[in-house]
Amino acid sequence: MRIENSFIPVRGVGETTERRLWQQGITHWDEFDGSVVGETLADRIETFIDEGRTHLERGDVAPFIEALPAASRWRCYENVSEQTCFLDIETTGLDATINDVTTVSVHRGGETKTFVKNRDLTARRLETELEASSLLITFNGQRFDVPFLETCYDLEVTTPHVDLMYPCKKIGLDGGLKTIERELGIDRDRPDLSGRDAVRLWHEYERGDEGALETLVEYNRADTRNMEPLMEIVADRLHETVFEAACVDE
Template sequence: MRIENSFIPVEGVGETTERRLWRDGVTTWESFDPAVDVPGVGPTTADRIESFIAEALTRLDDGDSAYFDRTFPSGERWRLYENFREETCFFDIETTGLDEHRNQVTTVSFHQDGETTTLVAGEDLAAERLRERFADASLLATFNGARFDVPFLETSFDIEIDTPHLDLMYPCKRIGLSGGLKPIEKEIGIERDRPDISGRDAVRLWREYERGDDDALETLVSYNREDTENLRTLADVVTETLHEDVFVGASVEG
């Protein structure tokens, strides 16, 4: 589903009205005609839709993901993904614990446009490098990053991460995928090259690296990178499922 299929950012257009528009054949901005009556869409709402489309077309041409992040309900942020897929930065962090005030970020991996990079504490993991990575993205995607990865990085490196953010944990729950990332991966058929390691294992590997075991760092980085790369597959599956449930399902009703 693309942003151009959406009318829900408009004041007065909720889920029911949007589905009514779709059922009546108004499935894209281009197909909206304010002169054509749609049941439940009065002239005031029609004027608002027309104004929104005019503004949104310009914003979309400019690649202004922040505009759509502000105007879409938070639960519908997944709709931005298809438009900004290639500019989406998937990222995941490893730490020495769960407290951002006491524990350390050890590695951060980023996957964008088919390429994966990893920053390592003590080598190249620094605030400026993080800012560069996030500034280069139109959309961020994580799993549980809104509660963990983002605040941990902001506190640890004194940075502000304001790039639009799709936390995949929430759309996963919406389609019945719950629990941690690894069980969800198994449920949708994502296979890993390496045996799974736990958060405790990640801490152990970092401590072994600090004691001089370079192989431990290699294992940790490989694990972190695989987490990050698998997020793209997860995003593809989740948004396609929601597209079928929300848009295609509503369009063929009635």
């Protein structure tokens, strides 16, 4: 499903109205002719479509992210999948005012990069990665990763953001990232490691154990890489349950 199939970003169009449009055969912006809604709403939809095409030509999905509910922001992914940055962080604790970010991994275009505290993890490196991305995807990053980075590195993260936790919940996938991975059959090395282990590994590295850092980096990279197949699965399932199911309803 692409943004061009969506009408709920328009003020006054909820899920019921959008479903009615789809059932009337208006499943894409190109098919909208204003005949099945009132004149005022038709004008708003036409304006949205005109402006939306301009945004998409620029690769800018920010206006759609801002207008969509958190559980529906997955709809932007297919439009900018090649420019999407999957991001995950590890920290020494849960409070950004007293704890540190130890590693940050980003995965985009099939390549994964990891930045390490006191080596190459800087505000400028993070800004560069985010500025090169049309979309940011995290898991629970809306409440944790993004505000943690903003606090610790005095950043303002403005890249359009999809927190995978919310669309996962929409299709009944609850729990943490690794729990959902197991349910879906997404494999990883060292499935025994947890966030608590990540804290321990960092402290072991600080005491001189380089192997602990290698393990921590691989753990962080696995979290980041595995979000891509998860996003693909979630988007496919939601496409079927939200869009295709509505289009065949009578």
